[in-house]
Amino acid sequence: MSRVTLVSCVLLLLALGTSAADIEGSPCQRDGYNGTCVLAKHCETLILDYKEQNYPPVCGLRGKEPIVCCTDCDLVDNIENIYLSRQHSRLEKTNEKSWDACIDNALYIPDYHCKSTISYGFHKQYNPERKCHSIVSSAWSPVGGEDAERAEFPFMALLGFGPSAEEAQWLCGGSVISARYILTAAHCISEPRLGPLKYAALGILKRSDPPEIWQRHTLAQVIPHPDYVSPSKYHDIALLKTEKQIEFNVNVVPACLYSGRISPYINKTRALALGWGYLGPRKRLADVLQKVEVSEFTAEECLKQYPPHRHLLDGFDNSTQLCFGDRDTPHDTCQGDSGGPLILHESEAGCTRAVLGVTSSGVACGDAGAGLYTRIEHYKPWIVSIVWP
Structure with a gap:
């Protein structure tokens, strides 16, 4: 509801004789229920009242802001944000x-x-x-609805190396997070045999999808985290800026970043890892985008699996890294999945998908255990400073 509309309604009610003598915080009554005089912007049920043209009693004005009789259990900061x-x-x-x-x-x-x-x-x-x-x-849920697998993960990006987009080899993954930026792993920004990362393909489900389905982008800028030093596994995160704005459609929409909020509806101990990597040891690269369900390992388990070594000098770092996989069976990412997202099962905002981590490293492909992921929550201030300055 706009403030202009609210004020217009208030002035109309005042003109009709509604008292403005009460002050903010005073008790009041509405439709036989006890309430409190509060600024209208704090009264969430006013959103529905306004749609139904069922305006509340007006207690007065604070400047140009109306004070109304509100019977809500809990007040909100501003209904214009809801x-x-x-x-x-x-x-x-x-x-x-x-x-x-x-x-x-x-x-x-x-x-x-x-x-x-x-x-x-x-x-x-x-x-x-x-x-x-x-x-x-x-x-x-209406009868006859059908899920569309092709657009199940429309934020996925396949990243390419080579002299041209037509000749590129597509070897890493990423996540579209805005109209100009893709999130990936810092170790994906170059490939020893093929040179620097140059291209991103969006809107595809299969590597074999026809060319007209591929939304190809040349990268204008590759931005690894300033603390990343190859071949270290720490700070393994990067942002890719496309030359042209990404065109959103049914197969290409951005993912969200995990908010870090505690919610009874979000189980962050279970997640999905996505990628077009190898299907297993001595197997080919996946043609169809793969998803695998993985579980969170404790910090103690992760440190045991990732002790200090030359690429991880202090071992697993729980503040900047995550550890997800399967304790019994080989359910995890594989080579070629690097840079792809680890996403929450549940949505935090409607049906949008939230990126919890970025695929960084892991155990030998095909072995039970946990993969190593860069923890998005830790790096969100850096991401925001570039993508949404």
């Missing part, structure tokens, strides 16, 4: 640049569609124990 979406449920901006960009992607990219066919509805509900109201959501 979006109630039939496709994505409730979203709230927080002035954190990467998180707000994630919400904008979900809301405003026309082709951003959900794999799920669930739709959400919202209504105001009274809590008899707390004697107040809140907005609750309900979800339903």
Whole structure:
């Protein structure tokens, strides 16, 4: 709801005789329920009231900001930052640049569609124990919906080395995170036999997809983390800037960065690793994008698996690295998956996918154990300073 609309409604109500004598924080009544006079921007149920043209009693004004009778259980910072979406449920901006960009992607990219066919509805509900109201959501799935595998991970990038995009060898992965930037591993920025990284292919599910499906991009800038020193496994993260803006469509949309928030709905101990790497020892590179479910290992397990050695002088670093895999069976990434994302199963914002880590290194392909991933949460300030300055 815009502030102009709110103020117009307030002035209309005042003109109709609504009292402005009450002050902010004073008790009030609305529709037979006890409430408190608060700034309208703090009263979340006003979002639904406004849509239904069911305006609350006005207590007064603070400057140009209306003070209304609110019966909410909990107040919010600003209802202008809250979006109630039939496709994505409730979203709230927080002035954190990467998180707000994630919400904008979900809301405003026309082709951003959900794999799920669930739709959400919202209504105001009274809590008899707390004697107040809140907005609750309900979800339903229409009959006949079908998941689309081709667009399941539309942020995936395949990275190429060689003299031209047509002759390139595609040997690393990455994640589109904005209209100009792709996230990958720093050790992917050059290949000893083929030279520097030059190209990115987007919008594909298979290496064998026809050329018209490939959205090829030449890289304008390759930005490894300033603390990365090859061949060390620390700070193994890089950003790739494309020469031209990425065209978003049903097969190409950006991923989000994991927010780091604690939520009862997010299980960050289970994740999916993605890539077009080798299918196993002495096997070929995958034609179709592969996904593998992996579990988080404890810091103690990771340090045991990754003790100090010449490329990891202090061993596994829990503050900058993650350790995911399978303790019993060979479920993990393989050579060629480097730079690809480790993503959460659950979505933090609607049906967007959140990148938890970047594939860095691992045990011998085909062995049980854990792969090594760069922890996105630690490097988010650096990423934001470049992508969303």
